[in-house]
Amino acid sequence: MRLPDFLRTTTFRWTLAVSAAFAVCIVPMFGLVYWQTSGYATAMVDRLDTDEVNTIKDATPARAVDELDRHLRVDPLRVKLGGLFSPGGERIAGNIESLPPALAADGAAQTVSLMRIDSAGREDQFARAIARRLPDGRTLVIARKFDDLRRIEASVRNALAIGLIPALCLGLAVGTLLSVRAQRRLDEVTGKIRRIMAGNLRERLPTRGVNDPFDRQAVLVNGMLDEIQTLVENLAGVGDDIAHDLRTPLTRLRVSLERARQRAGSLDELRTSVDQAIARLDQSLAIITALLRIGAIEQSRRQAGFAAVDLADLVREVGELYEPIAEDKGLVFAIEAKDMPAVRGDRDLLFESVANLVDNAVKFTPAGGRVDVTLFGRGDDAVVRVRDSGPGIDAKEHDLVGRRFYRLDKSRGSPGLGLGLSLVNAIAKLHGFRFSISRGPGCVAEIAASRQSRENGAPPHEARPRDRVEAEAHGCM
Amino acid sequence: MPRLLLIEDDRETAGEIMAELADRGYEVDWAASGIDGLDKARAGTADVMVVDRLLPEVDGLTIIEAARQEQVRTPVLVLSALGAVDERVRGLRAGGDDYLTKPFAIAELVARIEALLRRPAETLGTVLRVGPLELDLLTRNATRGNRTIALLPREFRLLEYMMRRKDQLLTRAMLFEEVWNYKFVPQSNLVDVHIGRLRRKVDQANEPPMIRSIRGEGFILHAPA
Numbered sequence: 001m002r003l004p005d006f007l008r009t010t011t012f013r014w015t016l017a018v019s020a021a022f023a024v025c026i027v028p029m030f031g032l033v034y035w036q037t038s039g040y041a042t043a044m045v046d047r048l049d050t051d052e053v054n055t056i057k058d059a060t061p062a063r064a065v066d067e068l069d070r071h072l073r074v075d076p077l078r079v080k081l082g083g084l085f086s087p088g089g090e091r092i093a094g095n096i097e098s099l100p101p102a103l104a105a106d107g108a109a110q111t112v113s114l115m116r117i118d119s120a121g122r123e124d125q126f127a128r129a130i131a132r133r134l135p136d137g138r139t140l141v142i143a144r145k146f147d148d149l150r151r152i153e154a155s156v157r158n159a160l161a162i163g164l165i166p167a168l169c170l171g172l173a174v175g176t177l178l179s180v181r182a183q184r185r186l187d188e189v190t191g192k193i194r195r196i197m198a199g200n201l202r203e204r205l206p207t208r209g210v211n212d213p214f215d216r217q218a219v220l221v222n223g224m225l226d227e228i229q230t231l232v233e234n235l236a237g238v239g240d241d242i243a244h245d246l247r248t249p250l251t252r253l254r255v256s257l258e259r260a261r262q263r264a265g266s267l268d269e270l271r272t273s274v275d276q277a278i279a280r281l282d283q284s285l286a287i288i289t290a291l292l293r294i295g296a297i298e299q300s301r302r303q304a305g306f307a308a309v310d311l312a313d314l315v316r317e318v319g320e321l322y323e324p325i326a327e328d329k330g331l332v333f334a335i336e337a338k339d340m341p342a343v344r345g346d347r348d349l350l351f352e353s354v355a356n357l358v359d360n361a362v363k364f365t366p367a368g369g370r371v372d373v374t375l376f377g378r379g380d381d382a383v384v385r386v387r388d389s390g391p392g393i394d395a396k397e398h399d400l401v402g403r404r405f406y407r408l409d410k411s412r413g414s415p416g417l418g419l420g421l422s423l424v425n426a427i428a429k430l431h432g433f434r435f436s437i438s439r440g441p442g443c444v445a446e447i448a449a450s451r452q453s454r455e456n457g458a459p460p461h462e463a464r465p466r467d468r469v470e471a472e473a474h475g476c477m
Numbered sequence: 478m479p480r481l482l483l484i485e486d487d488r489e490t491a492g493e494i495m496a497e498l499a500d501r502g503y504e505v506d507w508a509a510s511g512i513d514g515l516d517k518a519r520a521g522t523a524d525v526m527v528v529d530r531l532l533p534e535v536d537g538l539t540i541i542e543a544a545r546q547e548q549v550r551t552p553v554l555v556l557s558a559l560g561a562v563d564e565r566v567r568g569l570r571a572g573g574d575d576y577l578t579k580p581f582a583i584a585e586l587v588a589r590i591e592a593l594l595r596r597p598a599e600t601l602g603t604v605l606r607v608g609p610l611e612l613d614l615l616t617r618n619a620t621r622g623n624r625t626i627a628l629l630p631r632e633f634r635l636l637e638y639m640m641r642r643k644d645q646l647l648t649r650a651m652l653f654e655e656v657w658n659y660k661f662v663p664q665s666n667l668v669d670v671h672i673g674r675l676r677r678k679v680d681q682a683n684e685p686p687m688i689r690s691i692r693g694e695g696f697i698l699h700a701p702a
Contacts (some may be wrong), residue, residue: 324674
């Protein structure tokens, strides 16, 4: 038979285990209480018996019977027992029918069963008894009915029943409640996960806004789902983007080849057309190459090749590389790089990403404009900022710029493949860095390298503090 | 007549390469499979080898490694559709001398083969000379005739590279890789702009030009005619 689900939860099993442990502790404790209490009660009774037996024994043998009668006379509760027996064992006086054989004379007090005889009749009584041999050979027995032991036993048992059983029941009830709640939560999550598995990637795990481990994990899983959704949506868009960006140069290529075939009148004209065709093919091939490269960087998990990178040096080098082309275009081009502590990364890739930002800035800033490349510290971050006076972009498009192939429509006429920022984005992600874009006057792109290790983005196996680069691009492309 | 060993499994690509190289006076030996290529490479009779990475039977890099173990010092150009930076590094580490990613322009391939065949001129002393142009590697002075040319550090390296390979076609990609040491292809015409600057310093209006642009291919430095 299958147990109900809640009985099979870990929570319920733990509750059971805790209850069992509780019982295992409580039972010996009650035993100890019983042992101590009964010991005390026995000692009390024994002292009374001993006192009395000594009193009678110390009297002259002739007065023993009188003393015994005096002792037994006042006994409204019928608890006092006593007897005087001849050396042969016959009863001489007292209310005990016969000398119990187990009772040793002149020994310590013992628990025995005695037959009481008095005016009320015979009664078997459970008693603590003490026997003494008198100098004349007779045996004196003084005893006291001793139900206390049974009463103590009964009350301990009752206390156990009254205390332990409800406690165990309460434990079971709480365990059931907790496990039912956990089960319900689990069912809820399982249901959501089934829906996500069925392809509904917009589903999220329920969170209650309380900071319990369940909630924290749900929040984490939701973050993961966000990333997966973004990736899937990007992927879905990529097919269209590739088709679009490849179709444009290929269409132009086809048209120009067709025209060349019909119209070219001389070898030179034909050569010109072929040159154009080659240029357009190169453009298409460059798109494919860039795409493969971005894919390779995105899939790359290796940070093994990372080393210390001097950002100031890198920025100056990018500046040197682009300064002539900026000057040719009539731009004011200013580099400002203060020395910074090194960051960890792949220098070639970081260089490429900064170069890409500068490339874009130079490309999209009209003649007479200005491009500033700055390295500065902000908190723990070393920030590379590329700012230009170009046309800028709309706020709603900030998120889209890092996507593959995305190029703003206003720059469709300009050269460039729309892959530059995708590449920067991929490189930033490889380093565990953030890439985002916000609007500025013109365009501002930022890459910030942090010297502190952050929880986000750091692979769990990597214990050493890692540098983080954030990239933000404002208003370019 | 330089002898070239081409190890490439794609018949059409091999055909184009052979036709182009034959036009330029090469004697081309073609191996279409890894095993065939391995035998020919280990024989070491070619002056230069062009080896595709992805081959049936034996991998291109294995061929190069085997040839190097046989003490074959023939320069090797590795061809590959695998363009990632670490693939390139792996190709060069296996013993390749240069690495070219597919698809490539045939002019780029020829320029690189010629660069491999003509090892850079060894300098006697510390001064490079091409015609009236002199570059002192020790004092880092550049002069053309009596005229001193003021060069920035990168321009100096660019000119040094070009002078060591005078009369050779140097493509943009070769310059970018060798002078700037970058592996990515910039979108802008960066190399042209840098060469343009250098040319304005080297070739003044009244002087016969030494740096020549080959349209769509690259640049050549040569002594003025």
